[in-house]
Amino acid sequence: MKKKVAVLTILILFFSVISTFAQIGTIDLNQLTENENGIVFFKGTPYTGTCFENHSNNSKGIDGSFKDGKKEGIWYWYYETGQKKRESNFKAGKLHGVSTTWYKNGQKRSEIIYEMGKSELSKQQRWDNNGKLMPPALL
Template sequence: MRSLIYLVTRWLSRFKPLNALAEQLLGKGEPGFRGNFKDGKEEGPWEFYHANGQLEFRGNYHNGQRHGPWEMFHDNGQLKVRGNSRHGRPDGEFERYDEVGRLFERLHYRDGTVDGPYEKFHENGQLAEHGHYREGRPEGLWYFYYTSGQMKKRGRFVDRRRVGVWEFFDESGKLQEQRSFTADDTGAIY
């Protein structure tokens, strides 16, 4: 979390552009944040720290906005999110991890919007679902799996809605049901 000192520094830099290294130390001498200002805006590598001294965020800024690769961490030090930003907007592959370091989601952004392949994982590491996003909406074929890795269901999305024939399977992989959906069915899924 950005500290009050950081926010005051940003506010003061509006009146006189700041060009300096900024650093705040926590009670035991651990850093709260560290980075450079150029013309009153964050520039270059920045780091923010949790109250316990563990790294919270590491990444680059350009003209006051996240730009390039960055990482966020849980307060236990485990990686939380790895991503990329372009001019302050998410862009490229993002990976999200739980507090014990397990990957639970991989997705792609284009200019701030989810767009591209998507994968979600069960706690045991098995694939839970995968499909494709287009402009923030699930689109095309999607597959969903049990924790065993066995197919749970599959079907097609168009404009966030299930369309066509969807197939539903039991945990042994046996087809249990086929259900048809039309584009005018009410109720978006995602």
């Protein structure tokens, strides 16, 4: 009898650990849902883990991660060619830190510094598609 209880306990623990690790794995963004407060869920629970989304040609489109249903850390967006399109930092679901974008030709397009979702004009730089820094008046 004690042996059966021990085996049952081990099985319950095993499946609990597996379900926890399943949430931490990388999943397609299309499997996630978002509520009216902007919290992202996977199977009814705020998602913690990495995610991806591919373009229709199956090339990488987005790579990022969530913590407790909010974007967290560095997120990457890509053109269908595989060229990086955008790289942004998030903290608790808000842009925080440097956010950089690129043109399809690989030239840097913009660099904006955010602090918990807010940016000031003085913390923005933009370039034309030839790599020439644009004056602040054209921002």
